[in-house]
Amino acid sequence: MKKRKSWLSLLAIVFLLGMLAACSDGNKETTNDPDDGNNDPVTSEPKSGGTVVGAMDTAPTGQFNPIFYQEAYEANILGLTHDSLLSQNDELEFEPHLAKEWKFSEDFSSVTFTLRDDVKWHDGQPFTANDVVFTYKTIADPEYVAAGGVRSSYVSKLVGAEEYTSGETDEFPGVVADDDYTVTFHFKEPNVMALADASFTIIPEHIFKDIPVADMPSAAASLQPNEVIGTGPFKFTEMVEGERYVLTKNPDYFLGEPYLDSVEWRVVNQDLILQLLESGEIDFVADPNGFQAADYDTVANMEHVKIIEQNDFGYQLLGFIQNYRTPEDIEAGVLEPENWVPNERLKDPKVRQAIAYAINRQALIGTKAGEGLLHGRGQIINAPIATQFPAYDGENPNQYEFSQEQANALLDEAGYKDVTGDGLREDPEGNEWVLKLAYPLGNKLREDSAPIIVEMLAEVGVSVDLQQPLEMAAYVPELTNTQDWDLYLLGWTLGSGDPDPSGLWGSKDAYNFGRWYNPEADQLLVDAVTPPDAFDPEFRNQVYSDWQVMFQEDLPALILYAQNKLYAYNERMQGVVPAVTGFINDPQLWWVQD
Amino acid sequence: MYKYIIRRILIFIPMLFALTIIVFALLKAAPGDPFSQILDPDIEAGVLDEQRAAAGFNDPIHVQYINWLTSAVKGDFGDSFRYKGREVTEVIMDRIPNTVYLGLFSLLITIIVAIPIGIYSARHPYSLFDYAATGFGFFGLAVPNFFFGLVIIYLFAIQLGWFPSQGSISSTSLTGMELFTDRIHHLILPGLTLGLASTASYMRYMRSEVLNVLSSDYIRTARAKGMSERNILYKHTLRNAMIPIITLFGFEIGSLLAGAIITEGVFNYPGLGTLFLSSIGNRDYPVIMAIAFLLGLFILVGNLIADILYSIVDPRIRYD
Numbered sequence: 001m002k003k004r005k006s007w008l009s010l011l012a013i014v015f016l017l018g019m020l021a022a023c024s025d026g027n028k029e030t031t032n033d034p035d036d037g038n039n040d041p042v043t044s045e046p047k048s049g050g051t052v053v054g055a056m057d058t059a060p061t062g063q064f065n066p067i068f069y070q071e072a073y074e075a076n077i078l079g080l081t082h083d084s085l086l087s088q089n090d091e092l093e094f095e096p097h098l099a100k101e102w103k104f105s106e107d108f109s110s111v112t113f114t115l116r117d118d119v120k121w122h123d124g125q126p127f128t129a130n131d132v133v134f135t136y137k138t139i140a141d142p143e144y145v146a147a148g149g150v151r152s153s154y155v156s157k158l159v160g161a162e163e164y165t166s167g168e169t170d171e172f173p174g175v176v177a178d179d180d181y182t183v184t185f186h187f188k189e190p191n192v193m194a195l196a197d198a199s200f201t202i203i204p205e206h207i208f209k210d211i212p213v214a215d216m217p218s219a220a221a222s223l224q225p226n227e228v229i230g231t232g233p234f235k236f237t238e239m240v241e242g243e244r245y246v247l248t249k250n251p252d253y254f255l256g257e258p259y260l261d262s263v264e265w266r267v268v269n270q271d272l273i274l275q276l277l278e279s280g281e282i283d284f285v286a287d288p289n290g291f292q293a294a295d296y297d298t299v300a301n302m303e304h305v306k307i308i309e310q311n312d313f314g315y316q317l318l319g320f321i322q323n324y325r326t327p328e329d330i331e332a333g334v335l336e337p338e339n340w341v342p343n344e345r346l347k348d349p350k351v352r353q354a355i356a357y358a359i360n361r362q363a364l365i366g367t368k369a370g371e372g373l374l375h376g377r378g379q380i381i382n383a384p385i386a387t388q389f390p391a392y393d394g395e396n397p398n399q400y401e402f403s404q405e406q407a408n409a410l411l412d413e414a415g416y417k418d419v420t421g422d423g424l425r426e427d428p429e430g431n432e433w434v435l436k437l438a439y440p441l442g443n444k445l446r447e448d449s450a451p452i453i454v455e456m457l458a459e460v461g462v463s464v465d466l467q468q469p470l471e472m473a474a475y476v477p478e479l480t481n482t483q484d485w486d487l488y489l490l491g492w493t494l495g496s497g498d499p500d501p502s503g504l505w506g507s508k509d510a511y512n513f514g515r516w517y518n519p520e521a522d523q524l525l526v527d528a529v530t531p532p533d534a535f536d537p538e539f540r541n542q543v544y545s546d547w548q549v550m551f552q553e554d555l556p557a558l559i560l561y562a563q564n565k566l567y568a569y570n571e572r573m574q575g576v577v578p579a580v581t582g583f584i585n586d587p588q589l590w591w592v593q594d
Numbered sequence: 595m596y597k598y599i600i601r602r603i604l605i606f607i608p609m610l611f612a613l614t615i616i617v618f619a620l621l622k623a624a625p626g627d628p629f630s631q632i633l634d635p636d637i638e639a640g641v642l643d644e645q646r647a648a649a650g651f652n653d654p655i656h657v658q659y660i661n662w663l664t665s666a667v668k669g670d671f672g673d674s675f676r677y678k679g680r681e682v683t684e685v686i687m688d689r690i691p692n693t694v695y696l697g698l699f700s701l702l703i704t705i706i707v708a709i710p711i712g713i714y715s716a717r718h719p720y721s722l723f724d725y726a727a728t729g730f731g732f733f734g735l736a737v738p739n740f741f742f743g744l745v746i747i748y749l750f751a752i753q754l755g756w757f758p759s760q761g762s763i764s765s766t767s768l769t770g771m772e773l774f775t776d777r778i779h780h781l782i783l784p785g786l787t788l789g790l791a792s793t794a795s796y797m798r799y800m801r802s803e804v805l806n807v808l809s810s811d812y813i814r815t816a817r818a819k820g821m822s823e824r825n826i827l828y829k830h831t832l833r834n835a836m837i838p839i840i841t842l843f844g845f846e847i848g849s850l851l852a853g854a855i856i857t858e859g860v861f862n863y864p865g866l867g868t869l870f871l872s873s874i875g876n877r878d879y880p881v882i883m884a885i886a887f888l889l890g891l892f893i894l895v896g897n898l899i900a901d902i903l904y905s906i907v908d909p910r911i912r913y914d
Contacts, residue, residue, distance in 0.1 A: 153636055268862060
């Protein structure tokens with residue numbers, strides 16, 4: 001009797017849970033109305049007023065100074081409050097923004113911008129050329145890096161920046177205000193990336209001029225709502241730290257008064273974003289993470305929610321460690337390609353190519369919902385340049401179409417054969433041949449891809465020893481100094497300013513973790529930015545094309561996939577036209593229809 | 595008694611000192627540092643090394659520790675690396691009120707719910723109510739926090755709309771009574787979630803302790819001399835049954851600070867738990883050190899409070 005009673009209570013619990021589950025299932029079905037994205041209600045004239053709520057899955061750290069912040073979550077807020085001299089269109093060409101027009105000097109070593117004269121900071125002060133000078137001067141300040149700033153690459157090509165940063169002189173001739181609305185950037189030599197370098201977000205001189213650079217990150221003007229001053233369409237007016245960030249419209253915005261009264265960012269647990277999107281509590285989810293590919297169908301079935309899918313500026317890769325640094329070099333902290341020791345297990349390019357052929361990248365991506373890791377929401381790319389740039393060459397570099405025959409043939413040719421009959425290949429001397437694959441934590445899809453890659457390689461007889469994953473902070477130092485890893489997983493997010501892949505793939509770049517050393521390829525990267533030829537886009541694209549072919553031959557890494565960006569927004573939001581560079585684009589034109 | 599308390603508090607000092615040495619050594623032994631996961635080709639070579647040098651990471655480890663200690667003693671825990679431009683004390687003080695509210699609220703729920711039910715169950719063992727309470731107890735212990743949290747958010751926030759689903763307050767402009775009710779409104783779901791497991795376990799403890807005491811000889815004697823059930827329960831049983839509960843309670847005070855990582859995450863209720871976790875991931879040394887120090891302090895104080903409560907509840911326990 002007693003026994004039965006406790007059974008009963010257990011049953012009751014199971015029943016209760018069942019009810020909860022049924023309850024949530026039933027609700028999803030009721031909204032099962034496919035949305036082809038074209039059944040808009042009749043669009044009327046934009047109306048003023050209203051608020052939209054965006055969701056972020058992680059709280060910003062709270063540093064709202066454009067020259068000091070580092071994370072994409074702050075960028076969501078600064079993207080609405082601050083501006084740069086130039087913006088980029090969908091072809092990634094630079095367009096006027098705070099600057100009306102610009103003119104290069106004859107030798108392309110300097111560029112003069114004419115600024116708009118109708119721009120005001122949020123506190124009503126006029127925006128002038130002095131603000132531009134001040135911004136760049138601050139980044140070049142001797143104290144800037146020690147104060148936590150990392151954007152010094154924006155000034156390093158300017159005339160006199162080095163002397164100014166080292167404290168040798170108080171003069172900063174790199175950026176000069178010719179008059180209130182004219183500013184000239186002087187570069188040490190003709191600069192192919194001049195426009196990208198000149199489009200850093202501008203900060204107000206009148207706010208920061210009396211604050212020593214070392215104290216800038218902790219100044220109220222960098223941290224507090226209503227104290228953070230920009231020129232953008234919205235002002236940062238209220239913050240519940242870690243929870244809510246409210247931006248109120250700037251009626252004096254130079255591209256016109258925004259329609260919306262306010263934009264509010266809410267920090268929301270990732271597991272709840274879709275629920276809240278469905279219930280209408282949040283209106284959109286966008287950068288940096290969007291929503292998960294696995295949820296695509298769920299979101300598509302939400303009656304009032306629209307999806308935008310577009311290419312991302314980034315990729316995931318399987319890196320091949322071709323060389324190791326010597327322990328002496330690691331100790332000394334130098335990157336000397338001449339000293340590197342080749343990785344015997346991977347030094348034959350045929351082996352790397354075989355591995356590339358053996359990995360079924362389409363299977364990792366999948367072709368439709370329920371398939372692969374990305375449910376079809378990604379692309380195969382064959383060079384480490386974002387496909388949005390004309391510099392990306394999708395044809396000439398080897399495409400490595402999945403082919404186990406090719407892989408087997410290449411491995412046989414290279415002498416890696418199975419002599420022990422255990423189904424796994426030995427090296428040409430007949431010794432055991434095991435590759436160590438390392439990967440970091442922090443990206444679920446990447447973590448899931450590691451064991452799949454191991455299996456794919458096992459199918460062509462390559463034995464892979466999967467290492468324990470490490471958290472990113474531990475992984476990067478290990479990867480930098482590794483003495484025995486062979487393969488590694490990593491992802492990169494690329495900038496939209498310029499396609500130049502140096503910084504990641506030059507042999508002396510710290511991030512060239514595979515220690516790829518090919519002087520010819522290095523030379524191409526230099527040629528691509530060396531004037532005067534580099535000012536000819538065709539020449540530049542050709543050089544990058546040659547470089548991409550070389551990349552695919554040498555295979556410092558196999559680019560696994562580029563994940564698509566998946567944005568979702570409530571259809572009451574109108575005027576949403578994301579740029580290729582991100583969701584926030586002309587937010588002053590957003591409006592709501594209720 | 596006072597002597598005892600003062601002696602105990604003096605012992606805190608070497609214990610906390612040892613704690614900071616161990617935590618500091620462990621942190622430095624772990625691979626990586628606050629800059630090691632910053633991967634950005636836009637950052638020029640040498641910039642991060644310059645920042646490491648500025649942060650003093652190139653000094654010998656004992657120098658770094660002594661530097662930390664000398665400023666910590668003065669109450670300066672340094673600047674956070676991740677929360678750039680902000681002092682550690684400020685970052686932590688931002689979170690402490692939330693943590694304390696959430697912890698106290700869930701403790702309140704636990705005590706209000708668990709102790710009466712436990713007593714009732716013990717007095718009426720194997721009744722329908724007892725079985726229901728036992729069932730609830732197993733349910734509470736078995737259901738993972740995050741799942742329970744998501745379920746009640748779905749039911750009470752999204753479907754019924756009675757409570758907010760995320761966050762700790764709805765606006766910074768609220769004051770006075772409005773602010774208070776708004777906070778409570780935001781506290782109920784996370785408080786229930788956090789309190790569920792401890793309610794279940796307190797209830798089970800209470801039930802078994804009371805049952806245990808009720809069957810002891812002195813209770814039988816009390817009954818034999820005709821004492822009322824009421825008196826037996828409140829005068830003789832409860833006092834003795836409370837002792838293990840107080841032990842639990844002492845631990846609870848310490849873990850109040852750190853114990854809510856998952857609940858804080860599900861409800862995006864910014865408290866110390868999630869801050870601690872993310873700081874470890876980011877190797878934000880100054881924040882980790884300060885929180886570890888606080889946790890140590892709270893656990894020590896919690897235990898001290900428990901010890902003092904022992905002597906109040908149980909006259910046999912005397913400190914001198």
